[in-house]
Amino acid sequence: MTSWAPGGTGITSSIAALIGVAMCVLIGCATAWTLYMGGVQARDARLAKVEGLAGVLASGVTQFASRGDLASAQRLVAEAVSSNMVDSVQVRLPGGRTVLDSQAGLEAPLRALPERWEAEGVDATGGALRTIEGSELSVTYPMVIPGRGPLELVLTADVSAPLLGDARTQLGLGAVVLVGLIGLVITVVLIRDRLRGLVAVGRVLSVAGRFEEGELPTTGLRLSENLGEEAVHWNRVLEERDRLRARAALEDAGERFKGLSAGGGEYAQAFDALWLGMLIVDDHGVVVACNGAAAVLLKKQKQDVAGAKLTAIVEDEPVVEAMASVLAGKTKQRTAVEVAKSTPGMDDKVVLRYTIRPLRREDGASAMVLLEDVTQQRVADESRNSFVAQATHELRTPLTTIRLYHEQLLDLGDKGDALEKAKCLNVIGSEVRRLERIVGDMLSVSEIEAGTFKLQRDDVKLDEILRTLEQEFAAQAADKEIILSFEHAAKLPMVAGDRDKVVMALHNLIGNAIKYTPTGGTVSVRTAHEHAAVSVDVIDNGIGIAENEHELVFQKFYRSKDKRVASISGSGIGLALAREVVRLHGGDIAIKSQLDKGSTFTLSLPVAEAQQGMQRAAA
Numbered sequence: 326m327t328s329w330a331p332g333g334t335g336i337t338s339s340i341a342a343l344i345g346v347a348m349c350v351l352i353g354c355a356t357a358w359t360l361y362m363g364g365v366q367a368r369d370a371r372l373a374k375v376e377g378l379a380g381v382l383a384s385g386v387t388q389f390a391s392r393g394d395l396a397s398a399q400r401l402v403a404e405a406v407s408s409n410m411v412d413s414v415q416v417r418l419p420g421g422r423t424v425l426d427s428q429a430g431l432e433a434p435l436r437a438l439p440e441r442w443e444a445e446g447v448d449a450t451g452g453a454l455r456t457i458e459g460s461e462l463s464v465t466y467p468m469v470i471p472g473r474g475p476l477e478l479v480l481t482a483d484v485s486a487p488l489l490g491d492a493r494t495q496l497g498l499g500a501v502v503l504v505g506l507i508g509l510v511i512t513v514v515l516i517r518d519r520l521r522g523l524v525a526v527g528r529v530l531s532v533a534g535r536f537e538e539g540e541l542p543t544t545g546l547r548l549s550e551n552l553g554e555e556a557v558h559w560n561r562v563l564e565e566r567d568r569l570r571a572r573a574a575l576e577d578a579g580e581r582f583k584g585l586s587a588g589g590g591e592y593a594q595a596f597d598a599l600w601l602g603m604l605i606v607d608d609h610g611v612v613v614a615c616n617g618a619a620a621v622l623l624k625k626q627k628q629d630v631a632g633a634k635l636t637a638i639v640e641d642e643p644v645v646e647a648m649a650s651v652l653a654g655k656t657k658q659r660t661a662v663e664v665a666k667s668t669p670g671m672d673d674k675v676v677l678r679y680t681i682r683p684l685r686r687e688d689g690a691s692a693m694v695l696l697e698d699v700t701q702q703r704v705a706d707e708s709r710n711s712f713v714a715q716a717t718h719e720l721r722t723p724l725t726t727i728r729l730y731h732e733q734l735l736d737l738g739d740k741g742d743a744l745e746k747a748k749c750l751n752v753i754g755s756e757v758r759r760l761e762r763i764v765g766d767m768l769s770v771s772e773i774e775a776g777t778f779k780l781q782r783d784d785v786k787l788d789e790i791l792r793t794l795e796q797e798f799a800a801q802a803a804d805k806e807i808i809l810s811f812e813h814a815a816k817l818p819m820v821a822g823d824r825d826k827v828v829m830a831l832h833n834l835i836g837n838a839i840k841y842t843p844t845g846g847t848v849s850v851r852t853a854h855e856h857a858a859v860s861v862d863v864i865d866n867g868i869g870i871a872e873n874e875h876e877l878v879f880q881k882f883y884r885s886k887d888k889r890v891a892s893i894s895g896s897g898i899g900l901a902l903a904r905e906v907v908r909l910h911g912g913d914i915a916i917k918s919q920l921d922k923g924s925t926f927t928l929s930l931p932v933a934e935a936q937q938g939m940q941r942a943a944a
Contacts, residue, residue, distance in 0.1 A: 352505035359501065371484040372455075375462055378410055379453055383466045383478045386416055386425070390438060390470050395425065402427045411482040412461075416468075418442060419475055442474040460485035522548070522555030529559070602696030605684075608652055610635050613691075622677060622696045635694075644679045651683045651692045658683075663699065676700045719763050723756040730756075765829070766902050770881060773905050780823040780909055784933055787859055788817045790828055791850065794835055802839055808847040809839070814854050821933040822910040830906045833899035834863045834914075834926050840893055841924075842867035858912070858929045866923035875916050879904050887920075903928075 382405055389398035402414035406427040416425035424438060454465040466478040525548050546563060548556035596603070602619030604612050612630055620627040623638060630638055636645055641664045650656040660681045665674045680695040730749040737746055772778035795811045802809035820827070838848045842865045849864045868889050870878060877883050882897040884890055904914045911931045918924035 352502060352509075355501060355505070368484055371482070372462060375411060375480060375482045375484065376453060376455065376464060378405060379464045379466045379478060379480050382414060382480070383468050386476070386478060387468045387470065390416075390424075390468075390476065393438070395438070399425050399429075405480075411480045413481045415479045417477045417479060419477070424476070438470070438473065440473065457484070522553035522559075525552050526555055526559050602694075604630070604635070604694040604696070606635050606648065606652070606692045606694060608690045610648065610652060612638065619694075619696050622698060639679075644681075647679070647681055648692060648694070651681050652690050654683075654690055656683065663703075674700070676703045716763075716767055720760065723760045723763070726756045727753050727760075762829075762832075766833075766898050769826075769829070769902055769906070770898055773902075778905075778909070780826060782821055782823060784819045785822050785824045785827055786817075786819055787827075787852065787861070787930075788813055790824070790831060791852065791861070794828075794831060795850075797832075798835055798839060801836075802848065805839065805842070805844050805846075807839060807842055807845070810847070810849045812849065812851045814852045817852060817854055817859060818932040820859055820910070820930045822930065823906075826906045827910070827930070830903040830914075830928065831861065833903045834861075834928060837899060838863050838865040838867065838924070838926075841865070841890070854932075858931050860927055860929040863926045863928070864923065865925075869920040869922050869924055870916070870918040871920055872918075875918065878916070879914075 382402060385401045386398045389395065389401065398416070402416070402425055405411055405414050414425075414427040415423055417423050419442070453467075456463045456465075460483055462480075462482045462484045464480045464482075466480070468476040468478055470476060529546055529548065547560050550557050550560065596614075597617045599616055599618055602622045603614075603616045604619050605614035607613050612633055612635055615627055615630040617627060620630055623630065625638060635648060639645065641662075643662045644664060647656070647660045647662050651660060662679045662681070663676055664679065665676045667674050676699050678697045678699045680697070682693045682695070684691045684693055730752045734741075734746060734749045737749075769778060791811055791813060795809070798809060835848070835850060842848055846866050849862075851862045851864065853860050853862070868887060870885060871887070874885055878885065879900050881901040883901075884897045900914075907914050907928055907930065912929045915927045915929075916924065917927075
C-alpha cells in the first residue's frame with residue numbers, strides 16, 4: 326500500500342516567516358532595552374566616581390594649602406585631569422578669584438594665598454553642589470583653610486556613556502542575540518515540521534473530495550508517518566474505515582447464511598457443500614444456521630443443531646468463554662480455540678479447531694463459527710518434533726565417538742602404537758556403519774510416511790541372509806558374553822522381496838535382542854517353513870516387555886517406560902520400520918514377551934510362489 330509525503334507549501338513558509346519576524350522584533354526590543362539600561366548604569370557609575378574624586382582632591386588641596394605648598398596642590402589637580410576622569414579642576418577664593426587651575430599646567434606661575442580672607446557668600450559647612458547640563462557635570466566642593474578662610478573646588482567632567490557600554494555589556498548583548506537567533510531557527514524548523522502533517526492531511530482531503538460517495542479508494546490516501554502525529558492518526562482513520570467495510574461485508578454474509586437453514590436453492594447447496602463446518606449464532610447464543618460439515622464434526626443431527634443453544638451443543642469451556650466474549654462485544658477480532666476430544670472406545674483423540682468471527686449489527690451482535698478437524702495436522706506436528714529430537718540424539722552419540730577417536734589418532738601421530746591405531750579405526754568404522762544404518766532407517770521412515778517407499782522385488786534366499794547376519798553379530802555377542810545360536814530349517818524356500826529391506830528388518834530384530842539381553846544371556850534365531858510362509862523366531866532371555874507395551878513398541882520413536890531401557894541407546898524406529906517393511910512384503914511381525922523372562926519376535930514372509938499366486942488373485 327503506497328503512501329506519499331508532500332514537501333513544504335506556501336502556507337507553511339508564510340507562517341514560518343511571520344513567526345520569524347515576530348522573533349526578530351522581540352530580539353530587537355530586548356537589545357534596545359539592554360543598551361538603554363547599560364547606558365544608565367554607566368552614567369551613574371561615572372557620576373559616583375567623579376563625586377568621589379572631588380572629595381579626595383578637596384582633602385588633598387586643603388592639606389597642601391594649609392602648609393602653603395601650592396605647587397603640590399597644582400600637581401595634584403593636574404594629575405586628576407591627566408587620569409581622564411575629569412576635564413578640568415579649579416580652586417577659587419570666595420570672590421571668584423582662581424588660585425589653582427588644571428588648564429594652566431605644572432609650569433604656570435602660582436599666586437600666593439592671602440594670609441586671611443573672609444567668606445563672600447560661600448557656605449563652607451555645606452556639601453558638594455552638583456549640576457548637569459547635557460553630558461557635562463560640574464561639581465563644586467567647599468573647603469576651609471584653618472585660620473585663613475574658605476575655598477571652592479570646581480570639577481567639570483563629561484559623563485556621557487558609550488552606546489554599547491563596557492566589554493561585559495557587549496559580550497552579554499552578543500550572547501543574547503546569538504541565543505535569540507538559534508531559538509528563531511529552531512522555532513521555525515519545529516513549526517514547519519509541525520504544520521507539514523496538517524497541510525498533507527488537507528491536501529489529501531482535497532483529493533478525496535473529487536470522488537463520488539462509495540468510490541473513495543484507500544490506496545494512495547495513506548501518508549508517511551514521518552510527517553508527524555496527524556499523519557499517524559489519519560492512517561488510523563483509514564484503517565478503521567477499511568475495518569468497517571470488512572465488518573459490513575461479514576454482516577451481509579451472515580444475513581445471507583441465516584436464511585440458508587430455512588431456504589433452499591443454490592445458496593443452500595453451496596452452504597452444505599463447504600468442507601468446513603459453519604455455524605451462525607445470534608446475539609442470544611442460539612444457532613440460527615448450520616451446514617452438514619458442522620453437524621458431522623459435532624456428531625449431531627443437522628436439524629437438532631439449528632435452533633438450539635450453542636452451550637447445549639458445545640460443552641467445551643474454552644469455546645463457550647470465547648463465544649460469550651465475542652457476543653458481549655469484548656472481543657472484536659477473530660478468535661481460534663482448539664479442543665482435543667477422546668473417541669469412546671478408542672485411544673486416539675480428535676482435535677477440533679473453532680474459529681469465531683464477530684458479525685456486528687445495529688440491533689445487537691452475532692458470530693460465525695468455523696469448525697475444522699486438525700487432528701492429522703497435530704499428529705504430524707508431534708511426529709515431526711519427535712523425529713527431530715530423536716534424530717538429533719541418535720546422531721550425536723556416534724558423531725561424538727568418531728570425533729573422540731579421531732582426536733586420539735591425531736595424538737598418536739605416525740609413531741603411535743599400531744594396536745591403538747587399529748582399535749581407533751575399528752571403532753570409527755563401526756560408528757560410521759551405525760550412522761549409516763540410522764540415516765538409512767530415518768530415510769526409510771520418511772519415505773514410508775510420504776508414500777514413496779518402494780520395494781525392489783526379487784527372489785531372496787533367506788538362509789544366506791541369516792548366515793551373513795550370524796557372522797556379523799558374532800563379535801557383538803562375544804563382547805557381552807552372550808550365547809548366539811542360529812538354527813536353520815532344511816531347504817528353506819525363497820521369498821520374493823527386496824533383499825536389502827529384508828536384511829534391515831532381520832538386523833533390527835537380532836540387534837535389539839542382543840542389545841536388551843544382559844551379559845551372559847542367550848539369543849537364538851530359528852527358522853521354520855509352514856504352508857506358504859517362512860518364519861524366523863528371534864528368542865532372547867533379556868529384560869522382556871510389559872504386556873501393555875507389546876503394540877506400543879512398534880510405534881515410531883516409542884521407547885519402553887522400563888527404567889533399564891533409558892540407559893541403552895536407541896532411536897525407537899527400528900521395530901516400527903521392521904514391521905512396516907515386512908507388511909509391505911505381505912508378512913507380519915508378532916511378539917510374545919514377559920518382563921524379566923525374555924521376548925520372542927516372529928517374522929513371517931510368504932514364499933515366492935505363494936506371494937505370486939496372491940498377486941494374481943488380487944489382480
